[in-house]
Amino acid sequence: MDRNRLKTYRTRLLIFLAVVGPGIITANVDNDAGGIYTYSVAGARFGYSLLWTLIPITIALIVVQEMVARMGVVTGKGLADLIREEYGFRATFLLMICLLVADLGNTISNFAGLASGLSVFGLSRYIIVPLGAVIVWALVVKGTYEFVEKVFLVACVFYIAYPISSFLAHPSWSGAMFNTVKPSFQLDRSYLFMIIGLIGTTITPWMQFYLQSAVVEKGVKIKDWVYSRWDVIVGCIVTDVVAFFIIVACAATLYTSGHRDIRDAADAALALRPLAGHAASALFAFGLANASLFSACILPLATAYYVCEGLGLESGIDKRVDEAPTFYWLYTGLIVLGALAVVALREQMQVPIILLSQVLNGIMLPFVLIFMLRLSNREDLMGAHRNTRAFNAIAWVTCVVMIILTVLLIAAQFFQGMPA
DSSP, X not given: OOHHHHHHHHHHHHHHHHXXXXXXXHHHHTSSHHHHHHHHHHHHHHTTTTGGGHHHHHHHHHHHHHHHHHHHHHHOSOHHHHHHHHHOHHHHHHHHHHHHHHHHHHHHHHHHHHHHHXXXXXXXXXXXXXXXXXXXXXXXXXXXXXXXXXXXXXHHHGGGHHHHHHHHTOOOHHHHHHHXXXXXXXXOHHHHHHHHHHHHTTOOHHHHXXXXXXXXXXXXXXXXXXXXXXXXXXXXXXXXXXXXXXXXXXXXXXXXHTOOOOSSHHHHHHHHHHHHXXXXXXXXXXXXXXXXXXXXXXXXXXXXXXXXXXTTOOOOTTSOTTTSXXXXXXXXXXXXXXXXXXXXXXHHHHHHHHHHHHHHHHHHHHHHHHHHHHHHTOHHHHGGGSOOHHHHHHHHHHHHHHHHHHHHHHHHHHHTOOOO
16 A cells, blocks of 8 residues: 555544544433343343344434434534524424423433442442432533543443343354344234334434534534544444344343343343353443443433523533533533432332333424424525435435334333333
8 A cells, every 4th residue: 555545544534533423422322221121121022033123223323313413514503503593492492391301301211220230239329329420410510522522432432341241141143143134023012012112212302412412512524524424324333233232142041041021221131140140240230330321421411402502592511611501500400300310219200200201202203303304405504415315215214114103102102011
């Protein structure tokens, strides 16, 4: 390889490393406590048979995330900001209220996941949850965007606990790979609801707002968009590769042994111990605790971003507290309320709040997706970077399928008590 070509590759790599972050972080947070539980149940109840769903799920995730990141780069504005400017304050305000309530429930869910994951190591939630709340609060309030993003990227690395745990479970790799590339269907209601749950846990409203806000705050320019797109694509693939290993680990152990009913992701970690060994169990629980703490930081942050953008207020980690007081008070309030709920309320009392948050997520998702599609097709807004016909066809099909499945998922949560 000649020197000039080597220099070009080195320059491109450096630009990619400078742009990388928002896409990978947003996609990985998707594997929060609720997501890990859903994948664990899929493996425990249905073995390898649902692995094929990860391929269309990954494509749908890439399509939606690419679109919102592109809007951030081209317009230099957050999604809530654009919705307020184009559709008015009233519609934006109602959307923000619903999303605020939904994200409070999601934050409670993730602090509960942190307590649950570390309970496997004998640690009390009365110590772990307040300590975790202080850590995530201090990280954002005291840090800069650059520092916080580096911490988030390091947290992404710890998802490797799941591939290692999966290898320790000694699965049938040939069976796993075969079921990944060969779709299979069962005319069974619980099987169909599980598919809906897998899809519903993948694309959520808060992800769209956070990704666009993060791209804007990072200051990605249009000339570097191709690198930002790869950040999104790599993130979406990595997050579903992690989901693949969670399903495989549970399929190889819990499904094979007949231990198919688990109450939460920590229950799956405990059940792995006699089947795959202490190391696999500990890694699975560690992965849950890491993912929960990571998400307990990102969700309040995403909420603070889009509520402030929607109301036309200052936001951003790089701003001081006195420059963006509402942004920091919202972030602090969500963390305090989320942690208090897990410490003070019994698990049965937390469940209705978490369930309500998932239902609100489902109700809001169609509106958010339609707003995104309409905005990303506006020539006056996106110029040459608006959606192409081929992309629109894929995006609309993805959105319509997501909307139908989301409605079915809400119905399932009300009437079947299935996980999401």
